[in-house]
Amino acid sequence: MKNNASKNQKMNVKLKNFTEFKILKNKNINLLNFNNNDKNTYKNIRPIPFGKPAILGRELQFISEVLESKQLSGDGPFSKRCEAWLQKELGVQHTFLTHSGTAALEMAAMLSKVGPGDEVIVPSFTFSSTATAFVLRGATPVFVDIRSDTLNIDEKKLENAITPRTRVVVPVHYAGHACEMDTILQLANAHDLLVIEDAAQAHQSFYKNRPLGTIGHMGCFSFHETKNIISGEGGALSINDPQFAERAAIIREKGTDRSRFFRGEIDKYTWQDIGSSYCPGEVISAFLMAQFEYADQVTKRRRELYELYQMGLMGLDKKGHITISKAEGFTVNGHMFWLLVEAEPVRNSLIAHLNNNAIKSVFHYVPLHSSPAGRHYGRTSEETLPVTDSVSTRLLRLPLYFGLENDEVERIVDSIYRFFE
Numbered sequence: 001m002k003n004n005a006s007k008n009q010k011m012n013v014k015l016k017n018f019t020e021f022k023i024l025k026n027k028n029i030n031l032l033n034f035n036n037n038d039k040n041t042y043k044n045i046r047p048i049p050f051g052k053p054a055i056l057g058r059e060l061q062f063i064s065e066v067l068e069s070k071q072l073s074g075d076g077p078f079s080k081r082c083e084a085w086l087q088k089e090l091g092v093q094h095t096f097l098t099h100s101g102t103a104a105l106e107m108a109a110m111l112s113k114v115g116p117g118d119e120v121i122v123p124s125f126t127f128s129s130t131a132t133a134f135v136l137r138g139a140t141p142v143f144v145d146i147r148s149d150t151l152n153i154d155e156k157k158l159e160n161a162i163t164p165r166t167r168v169v170v171p172v173h174y175a176g177h178a179c180e181m182d183t184i185l186q187l188a189n190a191h192d193l194l195v196i197e198d199a200a201q202a203h204q205s206f207y208k209n210r211p212l213g214t215i216g217h218m219g220c221f222s223f224h225e226t227k228n229i230i231s232g233e234g235g236a237l238s239i240n241d242p243q244f245a246e247r248a249a250i251i252r253e254k255g256t257d258r259s260r261f262f263r264g265e266i267d268k269y270t271w272q273d274i275g276s277s278y279c280p281g282e283v284i285s286a287f288l289m290a291q292f293e294y295a296d297q298v299t300k301r302r303r304e305l306y307e308l309y310q311m312g313l314m315g316l317d318k319k320g321h322i323t324i325s326k327a328e329g330f331t332v333n334g335h336m337f338w339l340l341v342e343a344e345p346v347r348n349s350l351i352a353h354l355n356n357n358a359i360k361s362v363f364h365y366v367p368l369h370s371s372p373a374g375r376h377y378g379r380t381s382e383e384t385l386p387v388t389d390s391v392s393t394r395l396l397r398l399p400l401y402f403g404l405e406n407d408e409v410e411r412i413v414d415s416i417y418r419f420f421e
Ligand SMILES: Cc1ncc(COP(=O)(O)O)c(C=O)c1O
Pocket: 100, 101, 102, 103, 126, 127, 129, 130, 172, 198, 200, 201, 221, 222, 223, 224, 233, 234, 235
């Protein structure tokens, strides 16, 4: 017992710097985080948060208009304006504003008619809502590994994950980076599967000039405070296949045909189907409409910041210290800038180092397949998901928001260089 304790103590080494990490790693020693000697370096410097929601223009004016109109519930004039704006922007015939991205996914799950015994293919490296929407219907999420470049579902591993029970595949466009949609659609067509895009992070990103969220049968967007365009909580479902539109309206309105009643097509509305309450109120929609007016500027600026990070950090990527986000072959919306380091102790130390320099960086998902609910409700498509496991311990997200200044990006980049060199 005593011997073991002292053995463990010997093996757990607190690191002084990145060079020491490299040397000790080769000796296979159990590495803890680095000592951070440069605490308080930026004591008097403006802190840089990880994210900061932007109020862009006429949010208050539009909200005042709602208050004056006394029409506060859902599906009022601002909701209609938001939906019309999205339809035009996305080039689709049907969009349904929801009170969250999660709600859009839940609507899509209901529309897909999956139930107990059915399987839905999702990446493990995603937010819980991607899976819970389908678990609520009784279906089983089947977790597939991700690609090491885009961190999106690995389309080469899809076919193996398909069984006679598979009904739906959910490509999640992580960080607004497009999944390999051609291959996914081909496979889905061959096996008669629905494709529901989780485009929560992908508004104004493109795959081969097509907006993400409009390529599969349905697409789910989020306007949560952490996204590019926001309404606090908020979301939308876009429908690419008209067969789903009528039922979507019913599901969104507590299972009733109230929207047909409002259009004057019937003289009373009744309970028709399963559904829930998914409309946002007018105050939220008014806020969202004001944000939509600036959507192009927001995306343009976020893309600039994304490119600044790329240019700034390419040197460290080339030297092999880090792997940075690259948007190769698609157009990204600048939602997030991530980087991968060599191992978890380096990641944790880099977060601490940036923190000491008044810069907030954060890691991301605990893989769903290893989470308590994921293990209970789902299964993996193969024995292990090595890329997911590795990425989740090595990934770091840098500050990226509309109000971030160029010199702040330079300060972040500089701080990362000082960590490695
Ligand atoms: C990939 C993904 N899916 C779904 C959601 C859920 O969106 P919301 O927070 O609007 O419910 C999020 C939100 O962070 C997300 O990132």
